[in-house]
Each structure stands twice: as structure tokens, then as C-alpha cells.
Amino acid sequence: MSRTEWITATPPTPNGDLHIGHMAGPYLAGDVLRRFRVADGADVRYTTGLDDHQSYVPVRGLKDGGLKGEEIADRYGESIESVWRQAGAEFDAIVRPRRDPEYTAHVQDFFQRLYDQGHIVARTRPLPYCTGCERWLYEAYLKGDCPHCGSGSNGNACEPCGRPNDCADLTDPECTACGAPAELRDCERLYFPLAPFGEQLDAFWQRVDMPPHLRALCERMRAEGLPEIAVSHPSEWGVPVTVPGFTDQRVYVWFEMAPGYLMEWQKCATGEPAPAPVQFFGFDNGYFHALLFPAAFLADASGPDSPQGPAGAPLPSAFVVNEFYRLEGLKFSTSRRHAIWAHEELARTPADVLRHHVLSDRPNGRQTSFTPADLERSRARLAEHWDGWLRRLFTAVAEDCAGTAPAEEPQGPAWERLHARLTRTVDELREAYSAAGFDARRAVALLDETVSLAVDFGHVHSHERDRPEGAAPHRRALAAQLAVASALAAWAAPVLPHGADRLAGLLGVPAGRRIDAAALRGPAAGTPLAVPAEGVFSG
Structure with a gap:
């Protein structure tokens, strides 16, 4: 198995x-x-x-x-x-x-097992309370300033710095429902101490693949002393705690x-x-x-x-x-x-347009920003660059090959150079798609580069048809572009699944093929190839 x-x-x-x-x-x-x-x-x-x-x-x-x-x-x-x-x-x-x-x-x-084993313990500590709402304040019910970075934060965890808090340590805590200042009252809750697992966590961090920003957070918290984390709150929303004496609380x-x-x-x-x-x-x-x-x-x-x-x-x-x-x-x-x-x-x-844009703009290692104008540029790139090339290619096949895949095979120095470059590209693409090297921004850039190479190849070799004896070289150049289109139907599928499936259908090749150099093979000679009625990737 x-x-x-x-x-x-x-x-x-x-x-x-x-x-x-x-x-x-x-x-x-x-x-x-x-x-x-x-x-x-x-x-x-x-x-x-x-x-x-x-x-x-x-x-x-x-x-x-x-x-x-x-x-x-x-x-x-x-x-x-x-x-x-x-x-x-x-x-x-x-x-x-x-x-x-x-x-x-x-x-x-799960919660009861950890309590019975002594990993979860009772602690009496201050917790913000709103007298007007008659409610204990934690998480979304509470806001103040983070004790670690000073940013505005809700209870239990700060989004900007990623650090946990204990609610009572927020500066100027107030109720999010009514805006009233909170008062601190002692409350007995259940806590999970992280410190006993420090050495095991160190060993885990050494072997897990994670970015430096997260690694820095982990190591900083370890160096400053791992905290005890409140894992129950007095509330009516959530999974009820079964530990006697705390059944009016809910699991964090x-x-x-x-x-x-x-x-x-x-x-x-x-x-x-x-x-x-x-x-x-x-x-x-x-x-x-x-x-x-x-x-x-x-x-x-x-x-x-x-x-x-x-x-x-x-x-x-x-x-x-x-x-x-x-x-x-x-x-x-x-x-x-x-x-x-x-x-x-x-x-x-269209879904593929949105996928192309947000994956190409993915906030990987740094914050990025969305604008409608940038999204429109992504739409135009797919419509004019990707789909424009495919429309020209299928139209040329219709006009010069009777609407079927040519019998000629790609060959010649230009094809050999293009094939070698695309073989290197797909190796990089596989790395960008992999868990170890995952980088959606790089993957989209490599797909865009693949299309750019095909566009340039198509423009350069369109002049073959003007040669007195250029019919065969022209058809070989079309066959080369069909091979790239076939590869694109496989290589782009993780990012643009709908367009990749449409392209595979237009070419008569299987969808869902492995992303490798073997996909650089066009449809069989004589395969009918209709000019797409609408945008393949932008429609």
C-alpha cells in the first residue's frame, strides 16, 4: 500500500x-x-x-x-x-x-488525556472582565495593545508579531462589544505549560522546513522562556471542558x-x-x-x-x-x-485569472498589496500574451495545415535550443512546485517565461512561410509550438487548472499529465485542431 x-x-x-x-x-x-x-x-x-x-x-x-x-x-x-x-x-x-x-x-x-497525565494544570490568574456586558473577555471579546510589540491586539495572540498573550497583560484592555475599559479579576483556568517540551521542540525545529521569519519567532520565544498557555476560557461558545470544576468553560x-x-x-x-x-x-x-x-x-x-x-x-x-x-x-x-x-x-x-494574479503576487517572505489595476494587468497578460499566442497558433494550423496537427516533427538548431531551455525551465518549475522549494511566485514566472519563449519562437519562424520552399519548415515550426502548448497544458495545471484542461481538450492530449520534459510533445499527426472560440486561460 x-x-x-x-x-x-x-x-x-x-x-x-x-x-x-x-x-x-x-x-x-x-x-x-x-x-x-x-x-x-x-x-x-x-x-x-x-x-x-x-x-x-x-x-x-x-x-x-x-x-x-x-x-x-x-x-x-x-x-x-x-x-x-x-x-x-x-x-x-x-x-x-x-x-x-x-x-x-x-x-x-484529547483534552482530558493531557489533563489526566498532568500536562494541563489549573492556574488562578487575572483575566479582563466587562461589568457592563457581564462577560469575561478573551480573544475577540478583548482588545488592547500587545505586551510584546505594542501593536493593537485582541486577546490570546497578536497578529502583527505572532506572539501569544495572557489577555490580562494587554495594555489598556477594553471590551470590543461596548468599548468600556476592562477590569481585571482573578479567574481559575486550565493552562498548558510549553517549557517541558523545550528540548523536543528544539529538535523538531532543526528538522522541519520553515522560513526564517517563523524560525526567528520560535527561537526568540524559546530564549525568553516558553510560556504557559491558557487552554480554557469561561464561555458558552465552543467545546465544553469535561474536567471537574471547569465544566462551565470551553476549550481554547x-x-x-x-x-x-x-x-x-x-x-x-x-x-x-x-x-x-x-x-x-x-x-x-x-x-x-x-x-x-x-x-x-x-x-x-x-x-x-x-x-x-x-x-x-x-x-x-x-x-x-x-x-x-x-x-x-x-x-x-x-x-x-x-x-x-x-x-x-x-x-x-474568471477563476484562473484570479489564481494567476494572487499566486504571482503571493506574499512569500514579505508583505504584498492587492490593487484592482494589478489584477487587470494579469487578466490582460493571459488574454493578450497567453491566449493571443494560442489563437495565432491554432489559426495558422487551420490555414496552413488544413486544421490538423502537421505530420512534420520539430527539428533544427532553433528547436534544439528551445527544447533545451524548456527542459531546464521545467526542472526549475518542478522545484518551485515541490514542498521543499515551494514558491508559487516563481512557478507563475516560469510559466510566463515558457509562453514568452513560445511567442518569440512563433514570431521569428512565422517568416518561414514567406520562403519559396518554406512550407515544410513552417509546419515544423508550428509543430514545435504545438509541443510547447502541449507541455503548457500539463505544466500550468497546478496554477491554472481550468485553462490547462481546456487546452488539453483542444489539443487532444490527456489532462493531468506529469510535469516534466516528456510533456513537450505535440498532438499526433492528423489530430483535428479547432481555433478556440474564446480565451483558453482568460475566459
Whole structure:
């Protein structure tokens, strides 16, 4: 039995629709890797979920006129899944915490095991409280300034610097619902100390593939002393805690996600060794994936009743991390409604055009910024450069080869040089598509370069038809371009799946072929080739 490869994308919070920043982040990038590996013949499982139990869900309900959290989660959960389908992000499993009948019990069993083993402990510490709302404040219910970087932050974690906080250590804490200053009251909660796992985390960080920004965060937190993380909050929203004395509290949603991932890992663990996932997420979620989840898995694996078995914890092999994607200089934000909504953009922009743009502009290692003008330039590039070349090619075949693939094979020094260059290009493309070297920006640039090489080749060799004896060389040049088009139908499929499938259909070649130099072979002689009626990649 072949070993299943597991790719994850961090679950979004259903407190609003997906925006363009989400699409530039984990979801399309993970889909690119999945499609690449499937084309290689791998058994791949690509999973995500919906983060129903985030406190941002009921807080959105409060802001939307008192709607219940369940109404918000269901409304936006359906919208999010619809956008994934429209954009071509194909998941093998989407965990819906409130709909999966096994989910709550699985989380509670995991939490209880760690408590029984002494990894989760009770602590009495200050927690902000709003007297007007009569509510304990944490996560989305609370805002103030981060104790580490000074940026505006909600409770429990700071998006700009990625560091956790303990809520009470925020400067000038206030209630997000009413804006009143919070008062600090002692509250007994359950905590998960990270320090006991410091050496194991060090060893894990040495072997996992992750970017320097995240590595710096991990090492800085380790050097300053790993904190204890509150893993329960007094609340009515989320998975109830089963520990006696704390049954009025709910499991911290980010700690809840660890056993949520574990559920999917167990479904992938059909062979030995069990799969080490490749995880896609934004930097603001980095501490959870690189510290909190691994520590939780290590704690669970150390217990005698762990269901993980001898294969151990599902520690990832690679983290693929994006920075913030900005809009008009500010971070895209669902909660602040500063966004261009993906479903609205997909109603006016073909999925492949949007995929090409956000992947070429992916905030990899640095923040980037979306503008409608830049998106329009991407649309024009696909329409004029990619589709323009294909239209000229198919038209020439119709006029000079009776609408069928020519019998002549590509040959000559120019073709040999083009073939050699494209062979080098596809080697680089495979690296950009791979988990170890994943770089969607580079992949799109290489695809654009492939088309540019074909465009130049086509223009140069169009003059063959003007030679008195140029019919055969002209048809060989068309055959060469058809070979590049055939390769493009395979090579572009992870980024532009809809257009790649259309192109494969026009050429009469199989879709979903392996991304390698062998794809540089045109359709069989005599294959009917109709001029496309609309844009292949821009339509």
C-alpha cells in the first residue's frame, strides 16, 4: 500500500466571507502542491476545516444585530466552501466541527488525556472582565495593545508579531462589544505549560522546513522562556471542558485545533511510517503550528493511553508560510470588513485569472498589496500574451495545415535550443512546485517565461512561410509550438487548472499529465485542431 501524503491548510474562521487575502494565502497554494503531487502519481490527501468555535463568530453575531453564533457560522461556512469550489481549491476533507458527530468527543478525550497525565494544570490568574456586558473577555471579546510589540491586539495572540498573550497583560484592555475599559479579576483556568517540551521542540525545529521569519519567532520565544498557555476560557461558545470544576468553560479554540488535525492524521495513517504533513498557513498563525500544536502532540504521544501508536506524533515535515496580503496599505481583515470579497471578485473575474494574479503576487517572505489595476494587468497578460499566442497558433494550423496537427516533427538548431531551455525551465518549475522549494511566485514566472519563449519562437519562424520552399519548415515550426502548448497544458495545471484542461481538450492530449520534459510533445499527426472560440486561460 502506498503511503498517503498529507497537505493541510489552516481552517478559516466563518465570521465573514473569504477575501482575496485568504486566496493569496494558504488555500490556493496548498491546492497547487496537491495538483502537482497528484500529477506525479502520488496518493495525496488535502484537508482543511472551518474554525466554527472561534470567538470571532459570536462577536460577529453581536455586531450583526444580535444573531446567534450558529447562524453566523452556518451562513459564512457555506459561503466559504462555495468560494473554494469556484476557485478550484479541491479538498479531500473539510472538517466542520459542529456537524461532525465525532468531533466534540474527540477533542474532549484529547483534552482530558493531557489533563489526566498532568500536562494541563489549573492556574488562578487575572483575566479582563466587562461589568457592563457581564462577560469575561478573551480573544475577540478583548482588545488592547500587545505586551510584546505594542501593536493593537485582541486577546490570546497578536497578529502583527505572532506572539501569544495572557489577555490580562494587554495594555489598556477594553471590551470590543461596548468599548468600556476592562477590569481585571482573578479567574481559575486550565493552562498548558510549553517549557517541558523545550528540548523536543528544539529538535523538531532543526528538522522541519520553515522560513526564517517563523524560525526567528520560535527561537526568540524559546530564549525568553516558553510560556504557559491558557487552554480554557469561561464561555458558552465552543467545546465544553469535561474536567471537574471547569465544566462551565470551553476549550481554547486554537488548542482544540490540535486534536482536530489529529483526527485527519489518523485517516491518513494507512501505512508506515505515518505521514508527516506539509502545512500551509499565514505567519499570524505561526506560533500555533510551530509551538502549540507540536507540544500538544508530543504531550499526547508521551502518555500510555495515546491513540497515536508507535508511529508517534504527526509532526509536520514542512511549513509553507505566507505573510500578510494588504489592500490599500492595510491588512485584509474579515472582522474589520476591510476586504475585497472573493465571491464578488469571482463573479466578475474568471477563476484562473484570479489564481494567476494572487499566486504571482503571493506574499512569500514579505508583505504584498492587492490593487484592482494589478489584477487587470494579469487578466490582460493571459488574454493578450497567453491566449493571443494560442489563437495565432491554432489559426495558422487551420490555414496552413488544413486544421490538423502537421505530420512534420520539430527539428533544427532553433528547436534544439528551445527544447533545451524548456527542459531546464521545467526542472526549475518542478522545484518551485515541490514542498521543499515551494514558491508559487516563481512557478507563475516560469510559466510566463515558457509562453514568452513560445511567442518569440512563433514570431521569428512565422517568416518561414514567406520562403519559396518554406512550407515544410513552417509546419515544423508550428509543430514545435504545438509541443510547447502541449507541455503548457500539463505544466500550468497546478496554477491554472481550468485553462490547462481546456487546452488539453483542444489539443487532444490527456489532462493531468506529469510535469516534466516528456510533456513537450505535440498532438499526433492528423489530430483535428479547432481555433478556440474564446480565451483558453482568460475566459
